[in-house]
Structures are given as structure tokens and as C-alpha cells.
Amino acid sequence: MIARRTPRYLRHKCLWISTQSTLYAITALLTCGIFFSEAFIPDTIDSNGHLFSLASRSGNLTQLIQLKEDELQEIPRSSVRMTVHPAIPEMRKPPMGRMTDRARNVSRSSKSKRNLTGQTDMRLRGTMVSVEEFKKKAQAKALEDSVRKRERLLAMKNRRSNNSRDEAKGGLNFHRPHSGFRGVQRNEENAHLFKDDNVTHLSFMLYRLIKTHQIASVLDVPCSASTLWMPELLKILEFEVPGFHYRCIVPDDQYLVEGVLRYKDFSSATIVKDENAWASKLPRADVALVWYGLGYMSPQRAWKLIKALRKSKTKYVVVPNFPDVSHNPGSASKYGHVNVRRAPYRFDEPLRVVNNMSGDPSIRKQLLLYELGGIRSGVL
Structure with missing residues (x-):
């Protein structure tokens, strides 16, 4: 360190000398480094296949680096092979033909910018279109x-x-009720039936149940009592319900009744003789109509019918019910008045209840729709 009391011109001279010496030292270090690094310059193969070095130990480095451009251009690209000095670890190049995502995006952007036709390019589903x-x-x-x-x-x-x-x-699809049908109307032939049942309301509600629950087959047990109004309903069901089928089970002594023979005019109707057919096997149906049979059977026979319907895999059953009856007789009823919600039947809650089914306003009669799988087994 130069003292402050030293004259100014001496201090300046000392600083100049130290600066010059530093520059000389740096120059000497650079020169030594150039001569020692010539061994690490990679070798190259010329067009003739001879290995030559870009830096010669005895030559001048500056002259060797300044190669002629024409000589370098004459060397094919495929014949050039880079060799690395053993002292330097080998660096692996990425395989040819593969591009990174970044390089691919750059190339796409550059292609989109280059517009040779003078029109703006737009991308549509991964392709370039004008x-x-x-x-x-x-x-x-x-x-x-x-x-x-x-x-x-x-x-x-x-x-x-x-x-x-x-x-x-007058024809509709399967799922839509027919707006023109309002039930079988009363006439001279069936007037006596209206004393016990409101046939107009009964036939209309049966029609609606068949259309609403998509029913394609009906089993009537027995059918001899409904011959005066059922054929009129079958005319509509045959036309509206695809593949509709009606099976009439009738006793032997009533097989030749004039009303039963009417069903032979319908291609969808089948007459099955022997009212006791359920003792062996009943045909399968979507719904069983036991409107005129349950009240006139004994409880034991009624349960046999329910079991037979269940074995035939019938889905629904329609039965009459008189809710004002507090005690059911132990045998067949004279007038057919039974209450299926009381003993010994004790049916569960029905799927559908329709009132005003009696032709006599003083008598309460209901139509009950049950699913056979939900009816309890009778204990008799």
C-alpha cells in the first residue's frame, strides 16, 4: 500500500506499473492455455476418409482454425463423424427423427407464419386449411x-x-287409453246385469287397467257370467293391444251356452272347459279376472285358485269386494258378498281400489287390483 504522503506523480507511476504487470500476466496465462488445450480439439474425417486434426501441436492455432469454406462444404454431411477425446465423457445425441414437444411447437408456429399463398391459415381438426x-x-x-x-x-x-x-x-297405441270408449252401455239384452253390477263402469275400468298396466292377456274365471258385455270390450282390445289374448274358463255344463259360443268369433279368445282347471294347472296370463267366481266359492276353494294362479306366474288378479261385510261366511256365499280384507282372506292393501261398482246404490261394491306376489298365503 502506498502511503498518502508519497507524492502524487509517484503514486500514479506505481499504479501504472502494477496494471501493466497484471496485463502481462494475463496474456501469458492465455497463451499457455491455448497451447495446452490443443489436445482436446476433436478430430474430423475428410472426404477421402483420412483422419485429420483441426489443431496441430506444431502449427499455428490461428491459421488452422481459419479453414477454407469451400473445403468444408465439399465434405458430405453423412460422412462426417464426430469423435470425442477419451478424456472427455461421451455425450449421447437424441435419435434422429424424434422431436421434443417444444421443438415441434416451434416448427408448427414457424410453418403457420410462413404463408406462401398470401392467405391466412387456420387449424381444423389438426390439419392446416385456408x-x-x-x-x-x-x-x-x-x-x-x-x-x-x-x-x-x-x-x-x-x-x-x-x-x-x-x-x-278408434285405434291408439298400446300405452294411451282410447278416448272414445266409455264402457259398455246398457241395452235390452244386458239390462238385467245392471241390477248387480254397474257394467258400464266395470268395463271401462277394466279397459283402463289393461292399458295402464300394459296387460296383453286376460284369464277370466269363470267367463260364463260376462258373456253379455265382454265381447264388446274384446273388439276394442283386439284392435288396440298388440298380441292381446283372452282365455275363458267355463264349467262343463255351461260350455254350450249361447253366450260362451260368442267368443269363438274372436281370434284372440280361447275357451277352456272345466271350472276346476286350477286343480291341475292354469294357463299363464298378465291378469286374472275373478269377478264372478270368488264370492261364490268357499274360502278353501278360493285359496286353491289363488295358489294355482301364483304357480302359473300370473302377475295381477282382479277381485270384487264388499267393504260393509263385517263377517264372511265359512262356506260359499249365496249372493257372493265377501270382504277380502277380513278373515279368513285378510288380503293386504291392494294396488288399486275402484268404488261404485254395484248396480244398486245402497250396496257398496269395490274393484280391487292385487299383485299375486303380494297376497299372503291363507291359513285355513
């Missing part, structure tokens, strides 16, 4: 969508017109 081509595709897609929409609207309109035409003819 604006005009994009507009053509968009217009074609819009036209196709409009055509499809017009076809759907036309199909809906035709469907509605067909439904209205069917309503005018």
Missing part, C-alpha cells in the same frame, strides 16, 4: 344440420298426424 376451405366446410356442416333438423320435425309431424288419424278411427 380460410376459404374452412368456410366451405362450415357451410356444408350447417346445411347438413339444417337438413337433419327438418327431417326430425317432419317425422314428428307425421307421427302426430298418424296418432290423430288413429284416434279418429
Whole structure:
């Protein structure tokens, strides 16, 4: 350190000398480093296949680095092979043909910027298309969508017109009740039936139950008492319900009754003789109508019928009920008045209850719809 009392010109001279010495030292170090690093310069193969070094130990480094451009251009790209000095660890190059995501994005962006036709390029589903081509595709897609929409609207309109035409003819689809049918009306032939049952209301509710629960087959046990109004209902069900079938179980002594023979005119009706057919096996049906049979059977026989229906895998059963009856007789009832909610039947809560089924306003009569799987087994 130079003391402060030293004259100023001496201090300046000392600083200049120290600076010069530092520069000389740096120059000497750089020169030594250049000569010692020539061994680490990679070798190259020329066009003739001879190995030569870019740096020679005896030559001048500056002259060797300044190679002629024409000589370098004459060397094929495929024949150039880089060799690494053993002192330097080998560096693996990525395989040719593979590009990183970043490099791929850069190349795509550069391609999009280069527009040779003078039009703006747009990307559509991973491909490069021009604006005009994009507009053509968009217009074609819009036209196709409009055509499809017009076809759907036309199909809906035709469907509605067909439904209205069917309503005018009296035929409907399976799931929609017929608005024109209001039950079998009273006439001179069936007037005596209205004393016991409201046939108009009964036939209409049966029709609605069949349409609502999508029922395609009915088992009537017995059918001899419904011959005066059931055929009129079958005319409508045959026309409206696809594959509808009606099975009539009738006693032997009533097989030749004129009313039973009416069912032979229907292709969907089948007459089964022997009222005791459930002792062996009953045909399968979606619903069993036991309207005129349950009240006139003994409880033991009624339970045999329920068990036979359950074995035949019938899904529903329709039975009459008189809620004002407090005590059921132990044998067959004279008038058929039984209360299935009381002993010995004790049926559970029904799926559907329809009132006003009696032709006499002073008598309460109901229509009960049960699912056979939910009816308890009788303890008799």
C-alpha cells in the first residue's frame, strides 16, 4: 500500500506499473492455455476418409482454425463423424427423427407464419386449411344440420298426424287409453246385469287397467257370467293391444251356452272347459279376472285358485269386494258378498281400489287390483 504522503506523480507511476504487470500476466496465462488445450480439439474425417486434426501441436492455432469454406462444404454431411477425446465423457445425441414437444411447437408456429399463398391459415381438426376451405366446410356442416333438423320435425309431424288419424278411427297405441270408449252401455239384452253390477263402469275400468298396466292377456274365471258385455270390450282390445289374448274358463255344463259360443268369433279368445282347471294347472296370463267366481266359492276353494294362479306366474288378479261385510261366511256365499280384507282372506292393501261398482246404490261394491306376489298365503 502506498502511503498518502508519497507524492502524487509517484503514486500514479506505481499504479501504472502494477496494471501493466497484471496485463502481462494475463496474456501469458492465455497463451499457455491455448497451447495446452490443443489436445482436446476433436478430430474430423475428410472426404477421402483420412483422419485429420483441426489443431496441430506444431502449427499455428490461428491459421488452422481459419479453414477454407469451400473445403468444408465439399465434405458430405453423412460422412462426417464426430469423435470425442477419451478424456472427455461421451455425450449421447437424441435419435434422429424424434422431436421434443417444444421443438415441434416451434416448427408448427414457424410453418403457420410462413404463408406462401398470401392467405391466412387456420387449424381444423389438426390439419392446416385456408380460410376459404374452412368456410366451405362450415357451410356444408350447417346445411347438413339444417337438413337433419327438418327431417326430425317432419317425422314428428307425421307421427302426430298418424296418432290423430288413429284416434279418429278408434285405434291408439298400446300405452294411451282410447278416448272414445266409455264402457259398455246398457241395452235390452244386458239390462238385467245392471241390477248387480254397474257394467258400464266395470268395463271401462277394466279397459283402463289393461292399458295402464300394459296387460296383453286376460284369464277370466269363470267367463260364463260376462258373456253379455265382454265381447264388446274384446273388439276394442283386439284392435288396440298388440298380441292381446283372452282365455275363458267355463264349467262343463255351461260350455254350450249361447253366450260362451260368442267368443269363438274372436281370434284372440280361447275357451277352456272345466271350472276346476286350477286343480291341475292354469294357463299363464298378465291378469286374472275373478269377478264372478270368488264370492261364490268357499274360502278353501278360493285359496286353491289363488295358489294355482301364483304357480302359473300370473302377475295381477282382479277381485270384487264388499267393504260393509263385517263377517264372511265359512262356506260359499249365496249372493257372493265377501270382504277380502277380513278373515279368513285378510288380503293386504291392494294396488288399486275402484268404488261404485254395484248396480244398486245402497250396496257398496269395490274393484280391487292385487299383485299375486303380494297376497299372503291363507291359513285355513
